[in-house]
Amino acid sequence: MKELQEIRRxxxxxPELGFQEFKTQQYVLKKIEAIxxxxxxxxxxxxxxLVKIAGSAAKKRIGFRCDMDGxxxxxxxxxxxxxxxxxxxxxxxxxFHMTIALGAMKHVIDQKLEDDVVFIFQPxxxxxxxxxxxxxxxxxxxxxxxxxxxxxxxxxxxxxTVSSKAGLLFANTSELFVDFKGxxxxxxxxxxxxxxxxxxxxxxxxxxxxxxxxLDPLGPAVITVGKMESGFVQNAVAETARLEGTIRxxxxxxxxxxxxxxxxxxQGFEISHDCEITIDYGSNYFQVDNHKQYVDLFQDTxxxxxxxxHEATEAMTGEDFGDxxxxxxxxxxxxxxNSPYGLHHAKLTPDExxxxxxxxxxxxxxxKLSN
Ligand SMILES: CC(=O)N[C@@H](CCC[C@H](N)C(=O)O)C(=O)O
Numbered sequence: 001m002k003e004l005q006e007i008r009r010x011x012x013x014x015p016e017l018g019f020q021e022f023k024t025q026q027y028v029l030k031k032i033e034a035i036x037x038x039x040x041x042x043x044x045x046x047x048x049x050l051v052k053i054a055g056s057a058a059k060k061r062i063g064f065r066c067d068m069d070g071x072x073x074x075x076x077x078x079x080x081x082x083x084x085x086x087x088x089x090x091x092x093x094x095x096f097h098m099t100i101a102l103g104a105m106k107h108v109i110d111q112k113l114e115d116d117v118v119f120i121f122q123p124x125x126x127x128x129x130x131x132x133x134x135x136x137x138x139x140x141x142x143x144x145x146x147x148x149x150x151x152x153x154x155x156x157x158x159x160x161t162v163s164s165k166a167g168l169l170f171a172n173t174s175e176l177f178v179d180f181k182g183x184x185x186x187x188x189x190x191x192x193x194x195x196x197x198x199x200x201x202x203x204x205x206x207x208x209x210x211x212x213x214x215l216d217p218l219g220p221a222v223i224t225v226g227k228m229e230s231g232f233v234q235n236a237v238a239e240t241a242r243l244e245g246t247i248r249x250x251x252x253x254x255x256x257x258x259x260x261x262x263x264x265x266x267q268g269f270e271i272s273h274d275c276e277i278t279i280d281y282g283s284n285y286f287q288v289d290n291h292k293q294y295v296d297l298f299q300d301t302x303x304x305x306x307x308x309x310h311e312a313t314e315a316m317t318g319e320d321f322g323d324x325x326x327x328x329x330x331x332x333x334x335x336x337x338n339s340p341y342g343l344h345h346a347k348l349t350p351d352e353x354x355x356x357x358x359x360x361x362x363x364x365x366x367x368k369l370s371n
Contacts, residue, residue: 004103004355007031009081011095015070015088018124021047024068028098028121035106045139048130049121052143053108055370058116062369063145063328064104064362065321066097067125076346091348092126093153096337100151100358107363115370118143122320127175129283131320135327147294147369148330150321151358155343157336159354162302162361163310164333166292171248172255173318175282176223178203178266180230182275184239193237197230199273200241203265204228210261221258222248222316248316252287288322290331294369298333301368307361317343335361 014023025047032042032051039054048068052061075082075089083089101119108117120140124130134140157163180203182194207223215221225245231238249255259281266277302309312334321332335358337350 001356004099004359005352007102008095008099008352008355011098012079012090013081013084015083015085015090015095017072017088018069018127018130019047021068021123024098025049025121028068028102031102032105035109037109040109043139043143045134045137046130047123048134050139050143051105051119053105053113053117053119055113055115055117057114059114060146061116061118061143062366063118063120063148063330064101064366065120065122065148065150065324066101067094067130068098068121068123069094069126069130071126071344073344073346077349079349089346091344091346093337093343093348093350094125096153096335096350096355096358097151099355100362103355103359104362104366107359108366111367113367113370117366117370118145125320127283129285129320129323132323135324145328148324148328149294149298149365150332151335151362152317152319152332153337153343153350153354154334155337155339155341155348155350157310157334157338159336159338159351160357161308161310161336162333162357163312163336164290164295164298164331165312165314166290166295168250168287168314169290169312169332170288170319170322171250171314171316172252172285172287174247174255174259174284176225176243176245176247177280177282178243179278179280180241180275181277182239182273183237185237187235187237190237194239194274195237196241196275197238199269199275200228200230200243202273203269204243206265207262210258210265214261215254215257219254220250220316221254223258246318248318250287250314255284285318285320286322286326288319288332289325291325291329294329294331297368298331298365301364302361305360305364307357333361
C-alpha cells in the first residue's frame, strides 16, 4: 500500500496536459524498468507507453488501458503533495489510474500467466484525444489486444465498491469552441460598436434552449460552456468573445442534430448581432459501449474477491476509451474512491485506500480473462 501511495503522490505532483506528458512518461518508464524482467517488452508512442508481458503459452492478448494527462485546473486541496505544475491538476484521477496499472503490472509479471498481457498508458484523454491515434499506430497494432478493459475513479462511490453495466456507459462527446468577431469601441457609445460580450452571453442562453426546447426530452443531451472570454477592459465594448464548451448525448445521431441547430443559431446571430462567428467542434469521442459477456465476468469476479459490485447507470462523462471499444471487445468500470468533491473539481481528494482495491480488481480480472 505504501508503495502505491508513494507512486500516486509523485504522479499527482506532476500533472501535464494532453500530449505533453513528458515527465509522466519518464516517471512511469523508470517504474517499469525497476520491475521488468526478460518477459517484459516496452515501446513508447508519442508520450504514451505500451508494455507487453509475454505469457507462457499465449493464445490471446489481454489489454488494460489507463490514461495519463491532467487538466488545466488550479488545485485547491490542502494536500501536502499538491501539484507542482501551476495551473494543472490531476482532477480526473489519472494519477490513480496510472498507479493502479503499475501496481497490477507488478503482480502480473510475478504471476507468469498463460496469455500475453498488454498495459497501455494512453496520453491526452481529456483532450484532444489520444485513444484513436494510439489505436491506429503501428506500435499499438503490433500488440493489439484481443480483449481490453479500463477503469475510472468514481468520487461518489465508497471505497471497496466498483460499478459498471452492459451496453452504454459513457456519452458521445464533442468539444465546442465558438469565436465571435464584432466591433470594439467606447463603453459610452454602444450604438457605434458591435458588442461581443452581449452576443456571446445571448448565444449561451439560446444554446441551452436547443436542449430544453429543440430536442425530445426523452433523448438526454447536455451543452456546457466551461469557459468564456471577451474584451480587455471595463470601459470598452468587447470586439471579440470566445466560448469553450462541450456537447454530450447518449445517442450519436443526436450529436449531429445539435450541431445542425447550432449552425442555424450561428447564422441568425451573425445577422442579429452583425458579427462573424466561427464554430469549431474540436475532438469528438464515441460512446463507451460495454460488451455484456465481459461485464458479466467482471461482476462474478468481483463477487469472488469480496468487492461490492453496483449496477451503474449511464453517465454524461465522455471517454476516448470508447474509440478503443469500438474496435476491441471489452468494458470499462467505475472504481469507488469516496471524495467529497467530484471529478474536475479543484478540491477532488480521492481516498488512497481505493488504490489497493483497484489493483486487486484489475489483477483478478486479468487472471480470469487468461483462463
Ligand atoms: C471522464 C472524463 O471526465 N472525461 C472527459 C473527456 C473530455 C472530452 C472532451 N475534452 C470534451 O470535453 O468534450 C469529460 O469531460 O467527460
